[in-house]
Amino acid sequence: MSIKVLIADDHQIMREGLRALLEKEPDIKVLGEAEDGRMIQRMARELRPDVIIMDVAMPDLNGIEATRQIVAELPGVKIIALSMHDDRRFVLNMLKAGAAGYMLKDCAFKDLAKAIRVVMSHKTFLSPEVADIVVKDYLSTTQPTEASAFNLLSPREREVLQLIAEGKTSALIGESLHISIKTVETHRQQIMVKLKIRSVAELTKYAIREGLTSA
Amino acid sequence: MSIKVLIADDHQIMREGLRALLEKEPDIKVLGEAEDGRMIQRMARELRPDVIIMDVAMPDLNGIEATRQIVAELPGVKIIALSMHDDRRFVLNMLKAGAAGYMLKDCAFKDLAKAIRVVMSHKTFLSPEVADIVVKDYLSTTQPTEASAFNLLSPREREVLQLIAEGKTSALIGESLHISIKTVETHRQQIMVKLKIRSVAELTKYAIREGLTSA
DNA sequence: CTTACAATGGGGAGAACTACTGATATCCGG
DNA sequence: CCGGATATCAGTAGTTCTCCCCATTGTAAG
Incomplete structure (x- = not known):
């Protein structure tokens, strides 16, 4: 029983690269790719993936909004944000939206593969830089207060x-x-x-x- | 005799994805990866690649500057810019710096593979959106007004x-x-x-x- | 070979900013 | 009415920047 994965990213070459890497993993099956938030939402509804690798910055419906809606509709789906930015607003909003993980594009693929397996076991996975931000923010604010x-x-x-x-x-x-x-x-x-x-x-x-x- | 390629991008997962895709091509050999402009400059000097896939926006020494310096030092090396941005300043500066190609990350990998083979035959390869920009700019400006x-x-x-x-x-x-x-x-x-x-x-x-x- | 520019390095002076310590007054919500 | 946030102002110290002065080296253009 392999892990069913969807990829959402607005850059085709990024999607293809990710797919090539993911297909090397014996226990992971890539069901498809989407290039914007609206498309990934439709695909999630039809294909019922286990995990979605979601770019944060996408046209039309961005990753944060797409995550919020998909999580609300399909609670079982795990979403891992994959972003270039370690901006705290992105991180916090994405996690608030219900993402189970947040990785920087800067990370190694094996970390992403690990993240997929971690979120499958209902845990959260953050890349170290992101974890840092979350911890710092947690310590500095008694009250999260929307942070913008x-x-x-x-x-x-x-x-x-x-x-x-x-x-x-x-x-x-x-x-x-x-x-x-x-x-x-x-x-x-x-x-x-x-x-x-x-x-x-x-x-x-x-x-x-x-x-x-x-x- | 395979084509020797170097990859320069500040995001590790992008580098790994590109490498995975490139390694599927029988006539292409990936010599290595660099995460900033300075590193790619050093690697180019030592490894003498045929082609460098160069991200435009990198920390420290950016892709444009790195291209300028590498082209000046190693005229035989072909550089293909790979960028998220189709901003005309990036495109024009990159081409002025001596890049032999400019692809958007939005493109398909097969286009990039094609670009590699095209630049190897001493031609220029631009993805369609970029070609558009170049043509428009060429038409709109009789004199590029080098005051930048x-x-x-x-x-x-x-x-x-x-x-x-x-x-x-x-x-x-x-x-x-x-x-x-x-x-x-x-x-x-x-x-x-x-x-x-x-x-x-x-x-x-x-x-x-x-x-x-x-x- | 001169001329010009790039890149390197230095001294010194004053302006500007960074980083803390205070303080006072107002206003707003509970 | 009190606590919190905002806005105001001051002092002091240290760092960083800005703006001059200057020099040497190498290299490219004329």
Whole structure:
């Protein structure tokens, strides 16, 4: 009795590579591949796989949403997220959606094979980097509180972050907002603590990702 | 006489998948894998492959820079870019850097296999979407207006800029490149003078626009 | 062979940022 | 009314960056 697996990823070559690797495993059978969230949802309903390898970032219906819906509909199906990003929002949202595992594309295939067998026994499998994030987050927050930019940072902090990402110095930001430079520095500090970021470059990228400014 | 291939991609599972697929081809031999631009450069020098499958976005030394340097050093080596992005800046910069092909990760493996054989006969191979971009760009611009980073900044400066945009301090960059912090600061200064930019935030955005790093 | 640029390295000064310590006032929800 | 979050401001210390000055080496172009 082999493990029935579905693959969901928007990049065909990734799907083919995964299939080639999985087909080397004697106890794993690949039932099919999907290239977006909607397609994987349909296939899951029809083919009843044991495990779905799910890319997080997909067009149309993303991996997180697809996971949420599939888990609700087919509780027995185990979903392993496979992502390039170790961004904590992705990880946490995916796990909240009901994923049984979260692997980075950075990991070795044997780890993924292991993950498949682990989740089959109703356990959770995280790659080490991801486990790290989950633990850190668990320790740092008594209350999970949705964990996104727009309720993590206060309005004023977002305002300051935007000006930082526009290349302004603290002094200029102070003038612009009619507050003292020390206040700006306090906000800066708070932003970095909250986001666990330690450089302007990464703050800028964060601001771009959050739409506070554009590249 | 089989075709000797190297793989460069920062995601291990992508490398393994590609290797599994390539090893099914009787006339292709995978010599090795690298996870960043610097490593692939070294491996290319030592192993003299026929073809390098090169991811565009890699940490440390990115695919574009690595391509530029490898092509300059080993003119016989054919480089096929393999990227998730069909962003025209990536495509054009990669081709300018001397890549013999540009494939999207979205493509079928048989297309990649075909690309390998095409570039071996000293021709260029582009996946259809990419060809589209190239043609459009060719039609729309009589003169490509070379006023971008890739002839304004020197290779070393681009390298330093990438690391700055990744949030590294000058000290860390110095360690990473095995040069003194003062040299890094000189490069930093040169970059800012050339680009008329005065903050890390704007440098970061510039690097993102030029495809040196991603948000 | 000169000229120009790239890459390397250094000194010094001041600005800017990072990282802590405080404090006070407001407002909002339980 | 109290606790928590937000927003304001200050001090101090250390780090990092910015911006000048300068030099040497190698290499490519003219």
